[in-house]
Amino acid sequence: MVTMILENLSDKKFTVLIVNLILCQIVCFLIGGLATSFPASTQIVLSTVCLDDRTDFECRNCWLTPECRRIVDLHEPDSIEGLNANNFVFVIKMPPYGMNFSRWQQSLVGVLQIDMVYKTGALLHKVFDLVIHSKLAYRNKKDPNHKWTHYATAKEKRLMKCTYDNKCKIGEHYYNCTTLPLFELDSLHYDQYLLNIRLPVEDENKNQYVKYISNIYLRMVYMNEDFIKILFSLKAVFFPITVGIMIWFWKRIYMLSRPPVLLEYMLIIVSGTMAFLNMPIEFLTLRYHMPYISLLNDIRWGLFYTALLSFWLVFANEHMIIQRNPEGNTLTIYWPYVSGTFVGCMALLTVDFCEHVVQVYNPFLSIWTTPTDTYVAITFISLAGILIGVYFIGLYYMIWKVFENYNTKRDFMPCASFVHRLYYKGVIHRFNSLLFLTVICVSITLASLILSQLRKDPIMKLKIPSSFVIGAYAMWNIYIWTLLMVCAPSQKIICTYQQPLLKQSCFSTCSTQVNFCTQTEFPEPAESLSIQPHESHMLLAHMLCVMYYVAKGKPFRFGRENNSKVAKGDMKTG
Template sequence: MAHQGAVIENLSNRKLFVILLALLGAQIVFFLVGALCSPQPSTSMEFLTTKCIDKHAGNSKEWFHLRPPKCNPIDNLEEYRPRSADMRDIVFVAQMPHPRSGHELEYSPWFQFLLGMLDVEIEYNPNIPVVPKALLELEISLAYRTKDDGPTDWHEFVSSTVQRSLECSIDPSKMHSGYLYNCSTIDLFELGANPYPFYLLNIRLPVNRTACAIDPSGPNCGIGLISDLRVIAIHQNGGFTAIWLWMKTIVSPLAILATLWYYKRVSALNRPKYLIEKAILALGVALCVMDFPLEWVTLWFRTPLMLLISDLRQGLFYTVLFSFWLVFAGEHLIDDSARNNIKNYWKNLSFILTASACLLIYDLAERGMQLSDPFFSIWSSDRGAWWAYASLYIAFACTVAYFAFLFFKVIRVWQTIKTKRSAHLHQLNEIRRLKIEAIIYRFKFLMIFTLVCAFSTIISYVMKQWGEGQLHSDEPEESFLTQSTSSFFTGTFGMWNIYVILLLSMYAPSHKHYASAQILMDENEDLMDDIGTESAPMTTFLKANTD
């Protein structure tokens, strides 16, 4: 019986060229959709809070708002004399979003998330110094209003008392009254969904003067003379969300169909699945999970879990994709005694599992806690920040070690191809030699595509983490996620789908009559023999010599 093998080995050059040309066209379309049709991923809006007088000093449940005005404003905070000993009669108010051209703008569920940062403006005063790493305590209440509510009908979303470390510095040449400290921007809140059109923030900075006299480093004791508070709100652009969701909606059925087709082909074989077949199948399932457009639910229902679910789905895909690359390279490299056994990869996979575990712990600690308290931040305490840094640094170190090892593996596979080619191909007749040459070239193309995909994945991962880090930095408006074009993200998303679907289609068994498929009886049988087998010729060709 003639060898049947995988689609990539038996497909004609003409058909393969047409398929690859179509995939290249699809990749270009993904980039163009992001470049020409989609806005930047996120945008920001800045709010200078209005300082209002609360005659009840926080003892009532009333909300202070600006449109329509319910606020007795304080023009100059330095000249204001508090009515209460703890200064709870001063309320900093931010009403989001801003009006524009006389029309009140609205947030939309299409915005997906809402991230709030706080910029504290402190005026230099030699009599009121700023303590290094001063402890800032905020009593924050966040309210929302729907379209059906009246302009004064605000409903409490969440109220919390939070503490943040305030790091400020000032140039010695500017240590004069009227100059402002340069203070780091601090995390305020993060909403994993954006279900309401209007939000209202009421913020108080209570001061216990008696406690401050005993401990000058206590909450709000060493924060200096506060001039203003600025809230920076960042949300995902609705246009980007629409493009992203429609892409996933169109691509998801293709990924599901390709995975089911591959599973049907492999399951029909009269033998157990090989490790590389299981790895490709797992990669297809992970892609289907990531592609499924679950975000449509957020347009009709309040789903604060969605941001965490999206991170977990993408994390699952990263883990399976990185694991597959090791198996893919290893199955074409290691000898027969170790091949086709996942246990022999535990040292290699430990890098991936460690990095994934660290990032999972960080994500659950940060966004998991924010489900019940949007004002929670793991960075707000020294211990929490230490654990966060430890998780991220360990994950980064494991990722670097993994990709260095993967690059080493790919080089060894390349050398194995060269050695085997020079040692065996000259012994074959011309027809068989041309067939093996074609298989080698196709495998090399797939390895190059793998390296390109790996490099782009690294860049995408680093850019995403870097961009999210910038969102929590002193200049969140300059984040890569708010300034970059969307073509990189749409192009990378398309590349992942094209790569996985190509693997599913090219590595599926190409035979039509599964009943005639034979079980591989002799793994050491050479590729050049005429005995029909179900082993991949490329794998057999690259295996170690037993002579």
């Protein structure tokens, strides 16, 4: 009978394997923490208020730079005499101070922070709409200073909420207003960007509270170059390793006379999605403008999470339930569990995918601008949160039951010979260690899912350490490598076929060999048992086995076909 490597691996080799993988995990954790503190950086830039005499703001070749005719104070009567909000353009150059972006920084998110001043005798409504007419242009450092190329234009509505402390009404004070997400660039291909913003007031019902605006700031959020270099380098290293171990694992499966079981299929699927995620296609963004790279990343992450969470369900269920025919199980048996996992992952993927689809067309667009779109997006996220929460609670419960099932196997150990007792104790110990690693991986995955959703909100100032992001990514790879290596079929044959001396031991005759990859309980004792008069200690082992089953109150009888080989008077058929 063919077993998996975990069953035949010695404790020493298993310890060496685990220690090496833990050292690899620690190295990745330290690299992520020492190279850079956080994956992203934030920089706040004050806009320059320029005077614009042109009425056609949508002109694609007309751009205002910070070297324009400035208006120092919007609330100084002499500066704005005879002007209205249509003559004011807020100009922001990114990055400031003559610096340049790097293509390694990958993405750029712009969030507006508007200062609204309190004027005596007038109060703002708490919630109001603000119409923003924005234009975005780009240039490379080799281009002339005056050359700016149009990138995108949009007139979007943002919902703004401002509050004011009624206890402080002496002089002018600023309102406490929410920030407004403005744009998101998923491919930072050019060196410099120029943003022109106008708050139109052609309609009396539009932008009624523009007169309260004092300053407009842009909070830029972009990826750190050092973090991206480390992440891409790890992908370039992990990708061939994952593919190589997958090929090695499948070759061992292919050499068997039986078809692959469900757990082996699931291992191939989850390792395949991990390899797809490791594929370093982001290196192409260093050469080509690929604003759709975020869509591909959403698909890759969605497939990986779906495969990994589905694998854990099958992995836990296969070891928690007594399997009558473990090699005949199919994924359809687990459809109630897998379907819920699939719906939850697809709900999260749908929100991110729709957001990035519209931003490929125009970076100023967003699914969060209208109440209807916001309600639908929140519904999908809430549904995904509920399903994922139920999933992890159920998964922790199933893993706990698996621990209990394997600990109860120790009750069968007195029936085994000393050699077999050591063998099965080692198998149970190694499998419990694998379950412990699974619990750690599940916990970090849950934390990563929650933090990744919170990090996507540009309004929340949430900073996740680089060591956690790099460490979690390395942990998924190392965990999948471990599963592929220890769950692969072993080339060794079990002892009942290779060792004649132990062939008739109590444990090998009272129960068939246990496959810990698909079965969680020792099989029932055989209906008949034959005794060979080879060694006296073997006869003693059989007698101990009989005494054990009699004490348990279980039926036990020896086969009649071999009674002639037993010395007369020694034992009779039970």
